[in-house]
Amino acid sequence: MAVIRTIVWILLVCGLLIFSFYNWRPVEVTIWENLVLETKVPVLVLLAFLMGFVPLLAYHLSVKWALKRRVRSLESSLKTLATSRRTETGADTQSAPAPAVSSTSDSKKPDAPDNTPDSSLNVASSSDGGGGE
Numbered sequence: 001m002a003v004i005r006t007i008v009w010i011l012l013v014c015g016l017l018i019f020s021f022y023n024w025r026p027v028e029v030t031i032w033e034n035l036v037l038e039t040k041v042p043v044l045v046l047l048a049f050l051m052g053f054v055p056l057l058a059y060h061l062s063v064k065w066a067l068k069r070r071v072r073s074l075e076s077s078l079k080t081l082a083t084s085r086r087t088e089t090g091a092d093t094q095s096a097p098a099p100a101v102s103s104t105s106d107s108k109k110p111d112a113p114d115n116t117p118d119s120s121l122n123v124a125s126s127s128d129g130g131g132g133e
Helices: 002-022 041-095 103-107 117-127
Strands: 026-032 035-040
Touching: 002 041, 026 041, 035 041
Parallel strands: none
Antiparallel strands: 026 035
């Protein structure tokens, strides 16, 4: 992208130089009734270009700066959130005792999923989109 931008600027400067070479004539610009400015045509063209370009460039750079600040702020908040969650999960696994396993707790749960090989095959065949059996 920088190469394209450089090429555009070089073409713009070359065009301005060619224009300046063929239009180097003095002109009078009346600012007020008794205030007259005598200058060359290329200077007027350059001033008109800068009057349009500089405010838009300043606006563009200010928006770009504000968006970069916002992205940095969001990235830092995301980083602190991730590190705080990592430390919370690390602290929970280290400080919490392992749950006790008993054979009676498994038999009392009526809603426990059936983990037999046949039930997993039925689920896999029904979730593949149908078709052929």
